[in-house]
Amino acid sequence: MELKRTAIAGTLESSDIRIIVSPNQNGIEIELQSDVEKQYGDKIKEIMYEEIKKKNIENVHIEALDQGALDYAIKARIKTALDRAIQ
Amino acid sequence: MGKNSLRRSMLYIPGNNPGMIQDANIYGADSILLDLEDSVVVSEKDAARKLVSEALREIDFSNLEITVRINPLTTEFGQKDLEVVVPSQPDALRLPKTENAKEVKEVDKLLSKIEKNNNLEIGRIEIMPMLETALGVLNAYEIATSSERVSALTIGGEDLTADLGVKRTASGEEIFTARSSIVLAATAAGVDALDTIYSKVDDIEGLIEETKFIKQLGFSGKAVIHPKQIKAVHQVFTPTEEEISESKKIIKEAEKAESEGLGVITVNGKMVDGPIIDRARKILNYSKQL
Numbered sequence: 001m002e003l004k005r006t007a008i009a010g011t012l013e014s015s016d017i018r019i020i021v022s023p024n025q026n027g028i029e030i031e032l033q034s035d036v037e038k039q040y041g042d043k044i045k046e047i048m049y050e051e052i053k054k055k056n057i058e059n060v061h062i063e064a065l066d067q068g069a070l071d072y073a074i075k076a077r078i079k080t081a082l083d084r085a086i087q
Numbered sequence: 088m089g090k091n092s093l094r095r096s097m098l099y100i101p102g103n104n105p106g107m108i109q110d111a112n113i114y115g116a117d118s119i120l121l122d123l124e125d126s127v128v129v130s131e132k133d134a135a136r137k138l139v140s141e142a143l144r145e146i147d148f149s150n151l152e153i154t155v156r157i158n159p160l161t162t163e164f165g166q167k168d169l170e171v172v173v174p175s176q177p178d179a180l181r182l183p184k185t186e187n188a189k190e191v192k193e194v195d196k197l198l199s200k201i202e203k204n205n206n207l208e209i210g211r212i213e214i215m216p217m218l219e220t221a222l223g224v225l226n227a228y229e230i231a232t233s234s235e236r237v238s239a240l241t242i243g244g245e246d247l248t249a250d251l252g253v254k255r256t257a258s259g260e261e262i263f264t265a266r267s268s269i270v271l272a273a274t275a276a277g278v279d280a281l282d283t284i285y286s287k288v289d290d291i292e293g294l295i296e297e298t299k300f301i302k303q304l305g306f307s308g309k310a311v312i313h314p315k316q317i318k319a320v321h322q323v324f325t326p327t328e329e330e331i332s333e334s335k336k337i338i339k340e341a342e343k344a345e346s347e348g349l350g351v352i353t354v355n356g357k358m359v360d361g362p363i364i365d366r367a368r369k370i371l372n373y374s375k376q377l
Binding site: 009010013016069070077080084 | 104105106109133134137138140141142144145146
């Protein structure tokens, strides 16, 4: 599955995560900015990787700005961004 | 949670707001309304339904009844809301602007289909139609009895007054008949009647007055839009110590009379018959749940 466009999901409000996904040619790249990067950075990226794999996406650039989102919100936002980019 | 759940308060939560969704269970409401309709802009409908769906799967809402207000099936969003949210098993769905039994039956059918496709218990998710138009109110009884899933009728005051072409007032005379009609229909159908929101969030006195009034009309709960409204609403709907002890007295006398083969009983010098005994029983059941 290839991304057709750049898409955004989520907001900069507390407990949310804003995710920008865009097409690229370099595989899966994730740039994460989060106050809890040290403790949870890997977990956050793992959630995103899982959703990317589920949709059979091999190339995507992701820019994520985290405001303390819990797992369910990260999952929902990445799903939304990817769906918006694929349609 | 089922048809006999305590529904004194239903707290509206905008479905696209993770901060509010995940805090929903700390406010003490009896029930939560995760909203995909009026509080979510069109461009975010897709995001909100995914957020609500994931929240339902992961967050432990413990004893809270979780209801999702989907968009009407007449819009492009309603069907997708069902497809995404139903597999995550909310306790109930609120259907906005319901106008007739046919609409409810359609949702019932779709729900059963999605439940079947997802190996879920068929029929478990309840439906709470919102009556927000003149036609909806007039069709209240047929709507209330349209499906086994219907567990409550609710009124949407803001939209109803818009339909009537009048302003919503504190005294509420413009929706008085609608409120009563809905209580009558709900009672005849054996389902709950739940009242509309009180929009002046800072006016707790006004909220208490309105809640007392609608309780007297026969509503068993009220929707709220801010956590600070919950305590006041609960206070109005909670039986007093006096009501509870009188109810215990009545039940005791009624059981005694039954065992002695007596028909009519008196408690505190007042004649007490069937309906009064039923009400006493309801109060005791209610207080047991608190």
